[in-house]
Amino acid sequence: MIIGQIIANGILMGFIYALVAVGLTLTWGVMDIINFAHGEFLMISMYTAFWMFSLFALDPLGALPVCIAVIFVLGVITYSGIIKRVITAPGLTALLATFGFSMFLKNLAQYLWTPNYRYINDAFVSGKSISLGGIVIGMPQIVAALASIILTIVIMAFMDRTRTGKAIQATALNKNTALLMGINTEKMYAITFGLSGACVGAAGALMATFFPIYPASGALYSVIAFVIVALGGFGNIKGALFGGLIIGLTEALGGFFLGTQFKYALVFLIYLIVIQVRPKGLFGW
């Protein structure tokens, strides 16, 4: 029974990781940019949810659209202010720009809101749980996982079904050809960055109900998201989803069998093992 409980926790966490990773894999796949500020976007979203809650008494679930909008805008601003200038630069320059930006955001948060841990204690979902045949699952986790699944499906549908989504895919495949076909690639890049922000913004609002909020709270998840994205194959949304589940399960099961202090080591080890079999990720080609 306890194994069932652990697996359930792992899967739920996996879906949330997946949502963070979906955001990352979009920019990575479409623009070939590793966004080091991705974790900081998550952190800013968590703070947005927190301030909505403490200033306007808006429940994190109600703040979800606000967080999505705020980080979408932040993503677009990041693109037009920074990424646009460095995207053609050689090698690792673009990556360093995002690294500098992440440093800026993290410390801006510390400057504005102090390094103290903050919590959202009495959200609508807090303290409730569901019992399914002996497996007890917290309400915040269930809601977060469900919302993650829905959002991932929405993003997948958007990429495959809509004109904009197809234009983004075309831009990812070949920027110049897409440009010749009349696609405004600049705009597609901006939208991609915004969408990436929207995903992580949603994840932030959902996670704010059961994780502490502090300036470095995004850093760990961004490293895990890197691994998930690489595990699934760059730019592959399905890959990010399955990668997230694998990492969530590894973390839960590894934490139980080996001790919680080794769970992250195991997460990275799983990546190294999987990548031996599939050198371009699970769904990479």
Place this chain on the structure above:
Amino acid sequence: MVKNKKVLLIIILVLAVAPLFTKAKAVHNAIILLLIFATLGEAWNLITGFAGQTSFGHAAFFGIGAYTSAVIFYRYGITPWLGMILGGFIASAVAAVMSYPCFRLKGHYFAIATLAVAEIIKQVFVSWNYVEGATGISIPIIPRSSYFLTRLFYLQFNDKLPWVYICLVLFTAAIFLCSFLENSKMGYYLKAIRESHEVAEAIGINPANYKLYAMIISAFISALCGSIYAQYILYIDPFMMFSLDISMKIVLLTVLGGIGNIYGPIIGAAIFIPLSEFTRIKLGGSGTGIDLMIYGLLIVLITCFHPKGVIGIVGRIAEKFGRKPTGGEGSIETVS
């Protein structure tokens, strides 16, 4: 054979003489950190600038070097000099072990794999009691009255000047080694691998072997820097030594100084280390993070307006004076 020996000797001479004109500890501190990070940059440059394999995990070797010398001094009182060499060999061994599975991967997949290795090593050190786990090691201090030779033997000094020269020796050795390697058969092989893995293979280079050699040398140098750094600041913990921030700092100053060029790391370090020290001293005391905020913003601005790195500017100035630019811009394999 070292090309442009003159420039190299002038740089080293300036760094050797400059600290004598000031007694300011902050300046000495900045020079020491500058030299340590420039050396780390040289090491990283070998594997990424020359061989084109982006590593985000050099903090692992740095940390292993720091921990080896610190642990054997802390546990058994053995001189850090021995620990330094031992640390170098352990880091090289780790590099060799991790290289075998990692070098099969290309581009970003390799970069993330090196990051993963560094994270695994960090997690192991965090929960390893023998190395004091997450508490970290405070290196035992020898009495202030000890003779200079004893101090040298245990690598602890009352002022910062000896550190400047120790770091300078290390940096000089590293830059001459890199310069030698760049113009050796191995250097050309590595560059060939960087430009095209397949072509290099087709003309009879064994990329796996040469990348492995580069990684081993790189890890060794990084570990030496780690030992020196640990002895210099006298306290280490896994979160500090194996952090992604250290790996990224190395990447940052080398790339912005000029990647694939032996002068890149020193130029980058000469700009970024004093900058970060200056913002830290002027603004860091408040604990509000404003120093790192400004530092982060400066990184963004520099990357946005001089994406080719500072060496691009140096090259342009040199061209104006009718000289050939000192080195090429390295193209790095980042496409997956």
